[in-house]
Amino acid sequence: MNTVIEGKDINVKSRERVLLDVKRIGLNKGEIFAVIGPNGAGKSTLLRVMALLQVPQRGEIYFKGEKVARKDRVRIRRKMAVVFQEPLFLNATVLENITLGLKIRGVNQRVAMEKAEYWLERFKAEKLSNRWARSLSGGEAQRVSLARAFALEPEVLFLDEPFSNLDVFIRESLIADFFEALKTTGITTLFITHDLEEVLLFANRVMVLMGGKVVQEGTPLELVENPLTDELKRFIQAWERSKAKMLHLL
Numbered sequence: 416m417n418t419v420i421e422g423k424d425i426n427v428k429s430r431e432r433v434l435l436d437v438k439r440i441g442l443n444k445g446e447i448f449a450v451i452g453p454n455g456a457g458k459s460t461l462l463r464v465m466a467l468l469q470v471p472q473r474g475e476i477y478f479k480g481e482k483v484a485r486k487d488r489v490r491i492r493r494k495m496a497v498v499f500q501e502p503l504f505l506n507a508t509v510l511e512n513i514t515l516g517l518k519i520r521g522v523n524q525r526v527a528m529e530k531a532e533y534w535l536e537r538f539k540a541e542k543l544s545n546r547w548a549r550s551l552s553g554g555e556a557q558r559v560s561l562a563r564a565f566a567l568e569p570e571v572l573f574l575d576e577p578f579s580n581l582d583v584f585i586r587e588s589l590i591a592d593f594f595e596a597l598k599t600t601g602i603t604t605l606f607i608t609h610d611l612e613e614v615l616l617f618a619n620r621v622m623v624l625m626g627g628k629v630v631q632e633g634t635p636l637e638l639v640e641n642p643l644t645d646e647l648k649r650f651i652q653a654w655e656r657s658k659a660k661m662l663h664l665l
């Protein structure tokens with residue numbers, strides 16, 4: 416079976432409001448799968464459910480065909496890595512933040528150091544090794560957060576809008592490093608964004624979420640060329656307008 420992670424019949428409610436209602440989401444091995452949608456569409460909720468960080472009111476997650484039971488959640492979570500928009504760090508140095516995650520997964524100190532140094536270098540963050548992680552700037556923190564995620568060599572990588580708070584220069588450079596890392600590792604990736612440009616750059620497949628429901632799924636090109644709903648058409652047009660404005664300003 417080629418599906419690495421799959422969610423079936425997922426339903427998340429808060430009081431009586433349905434936040435998420437997704438019949439199926441499945442990521443094939445090596446695939447870069449984007450979930451796109453406006454603010455409040457349920458993207459982060461879906462990511463948390465798939466990354467086993469939140470238990471839905473209904474629905475199941477399958478990892479390589481195995482239904483994830485409550486008792487297996489921690490074990491399977493260790494095969495995953497998550498990068499958030501605002502990185503979460505322990506109160507320790509950059510290097511310690513990376514090596515600790517590896518040690519928890521049973522990697523010995525020497526190998527953990529090697530992996531941490533290797534990935535910090537690939538994300539041009541080697542000079543930050545001994546800095547206190549919580550003192551980093553937004554761009555530095557995101558470099559370290561990505562290095563930490565790749566160092567874990569996860570079977571699935573989850574990213575929740577990792578580039579959205581960065582200035583245009585840092586974003587461009589980090590996106591290039593990230594894309595290179597994805598290409599060379601082939602890690603199965605679930606990527607959340609509200610930026611269509613990122614979808615067109617990275618994704619093999621994209622799911623559009625609006626109001627907690629899937630409105631379309633397909634290749635990025637199919638989405639742009641043939642949006643199925645008026646709401647999605649408006650979303651794409653708004654994005655095109657903002658891009659055109661940006662080009663006009665340059």
Ligand SMILES: Nc1ncnc2c1ncn2[C@@H]1O[C@H](COP(=O)(O)OP(=O)(O)OP(=O)(O)O)[C@@H](O)[C@H]1O
Nearest residue numbers: 429434452453454455456457458459460461607609
């Ligand atoms: N713990 C919670 N309790 C109640 N409502 C919640 C909770 N978490 C999320 N929501 C609501 O669920 C909806 C979806 O939120 P979510 O953060 O998943 O959307 P999103 O698509 O990631 O949005 P954004 O792009 O703004 O980050 C929102 O209306 C949000 O207010």
